Amino acid sequence: MYIGSHTLMKRYDECLLKHGYTIEQLVDKASDCLLKHIHGESFSIVCGPGNNGADGLSLAIKLYQQKKNVQVFIFENTNHLSKANAYYLQKCYDLSLSVYLFQQDNLEELVGYMTACDTIVDAIFGFGLNSSPRGIYQSVIESINQLYDQEVIAVDIPTGLQCDSGKPYQSVIYATSTITLSAMKNGFLNPDSYFFTGKVIVEKLDVDDVSEEAGLYQMADDKMMFPLLKERIFDGYKGTYGHTCLITGCIEYKGAALLSAKGCVYSGSGITTVMSDQEVIHALTQFCPEATAVLRPPILQKEDFLRYDAILIGCGLGQSLDSYRYVIDVLEKTKQPLVIDGDALTILSAHTDLLKHQNRDIILTPHLGEFQRLCPFDSQDDMLLVAQDFAKEHHVVLVLKGPYTIVTNGQESYRIRAGNKAMATGGMGDVLAGIITSLVGQGYPALQAAMLGVFIHGYTGDLLAKEDYTVIPSKLIEFIPKAMNNMIKSNPEVTS
Ligand SMILES: NC(=O)C1=CN([C@@H]2O[C@H](COP(=O)(O)OP(=O)(O)OC[C@H]3O[C@@H](n4cnc5c(N)ncnc54)[C@H](OP(=O)(O)O)[C@@H]3O)[C@@H](O)[C@H]2O)[C@@H](O)CC1
Numbered sequence: 001m002y003i004g005s006h007t008l009m010k011r012y013d014e015c016l017l018k019h020g021y022t023i024e025q026l027v028d029k030a031s032d033c034l035l036k037h038i039h040g041e042s043f044s045i046v047c048g049p050g051n052n053g054a055d056g057l058s059l060a061i062k063l064y065q066q067k068k069n070v071q072v073f074i075f076e077n078t079n080h081l082s083k084a085n086a087y088y089l090q091k092c093y094d095l096s097l098s099v100y101l102f103q104q105d106n107l108e109e110l111v112g113y114m115t116a117c118d119t120i121v122d123a124i125f126g127f128g129l130n131s132s133p134r135g136i137y138q139s140v141i142e143s144i145n146q147l148y149d150q151e152v153i154a155v156d157i158p159t160g161l162q163c164d165s166g167k168p169y170q171s172v173i174y175a176t177s178t179i180t181l182s183a184m185k186n187g188f189l190n191p192d193s194y195f196f197t198g199k200v201i202v203e204k205l206d207v208d209d210v211s212e213e214a215g216l217y218q219m220a221d222d223k224m225m226f227p228l229l230k231e232r233i234f235d236g237y238k239g240t241y242g243h244t245c246l247i248t249g250c251i252e253y254k255g256a257a258l259l260s261a262k263g264c265v266y267s268g269s270g271i272t273t274v275m276s277d278q279e280v281i282h283a284l285t286q287f288c289p290e291a292t293a294v295l296r297p298p299i300l301q302k303e304d305f306l307r308y309d310a311i312l313i314g315c316g317l318g319q320s321l322d323s324y325r326y327v328i329d330v331l332e333k334t335k336q337p338l339v340i341d342g343d344a345l346t347i348l349s350a351h352t353d354l355l356k357h358q359n360r361d362i363i364l365t366p367h368l369g370e371f372q373r374l375c376p377f378d379s380q381d382d383m384l385l386v387a388q389d390f391a392k393e394h395h396v397v398l399v400l401k402g403p404y405t406i407v408t409n410g411q412e413s414y415r416i417r418a419g420n421k422a423m424a425t426g427g428m429g430d431v432l433a434g435i436i437t438s439l440v441g442q443g444y445p446a447l448q449a450a451m452l453g454v455f456i457h458g459y460t461g462d463l464l465a466k467e468d469y470t471v472i473p474s475k476l477i478e479f480i481p482k483a484m485n486n487m488i489k490s491n492p493e494v495t496s
């Protein structure tokens, strides 16, 4: 399943136009999608001035041609209409459909006409709405919400719901169901949006598939993720599964280093070496005796890293002057695939130029606050686009942590369907960084390692959250091997 934001959906339409479709054809195909899910005998179709309205007008014509009882309501019939809207409105007039024009003084009367129908179609605004519907639009939305006997079907998005966040503007249609076109809208991932969308049906237009060309995100679910995890091989040994180096922890933040090391070991790393302060190393022998350790030298040299397959920097590294130097040393002197997390990301924010000419796999794992430092953005910005552009510009795999964590390398983009609110506890991100580094060390390509790491982490948390109110990192780690085994056993390619 693909997911789009308002910008990505606009880009999707532009791609289709570049493929040679006309906007009138696209609207025609959109209304074919709607028609499949519309039942009943009498319809009030409420159409705004853009292409969402055009979808409604085209649908009205098809229903009329099926001899249904159809009345169309519009807000203006001037040159403010989109090209497709004007085209289909003219067709409605040509066919002598009943078209009513909303004005301030006839609003109540026209809404009264709707009470005679069984279905109201909301084709007022779709992903083109850019602020709260005002004036007559607001009044019509509120009046439609007062009608309780009719089914309300929203075209693409309930009018007044924000496409990207799933939050309502001041006035929003409460739909019984929403037929969303081409892709799931990002806002519908927000569970609160369900109050407004009702049941969501995703319908793909019968056109060339331009989802990837347009940069839509893909939902990475069990079906996609289970087969990515490889079975351990018959004659494997510790060398088969990679040697990872974790430059993590300091006197003040020992726990983060311990959790990332254990996450790395438990998700299958062949050898895990923690490069840290004496105090961290001492604690490590108690917490995770399987990990090895080396004392972190004051200046990191290229030779210190020759034997490693993957490096992690961050996870409790702190932000001292030493930490700054470590981050810069690692970026300048090592060549292995690199995972950058926590404090190291904050340090990196002042030196993103170091990401240039790296010529190796780099995975960044910020939460929203860390990402804001790396890439200042505005709260109104389209995060799907911002994340994608950042990854593309800096040639990294970006793991933007949150509900349905974003994983993108700028070319391919995913939302990971795993994880839950019970996992919102300190140290969870450190475990994730450890898992991803482990997978990189085991030879998974960077994008796959990032996706799989996020999935394993979230999936383990989901198993635990079935019984527990909170899921704490040290307990989650203990369950990682079981969860990975579950994934292998549930994968039809392995079990058959
Ligand atoms: N591939 C697909 O999926 C396809 C999707 N399609 C459909 O296209 C829909 C998107 O169409 P769209 O881009 O024309 O935007 P839409 O939502 O109709 O609104 C634009 C109008 O709203 C106006 N306006 C904006 N904010 C406002 C406000 N606060 N208050 C008042 N007015 C406001 C804005 O005015 P303007 O800002 O230009 O002055 C403009 O007139 C999409 O949702 C889907 O249904 C298919 O038809 C084709 C294939």
Ligand SMILES: [K+]
Binding pocket: 052, 122, 123, 124, 125, 126, 154, 155, 156, 157, 158, 159
């Ligand atoms: K709508």
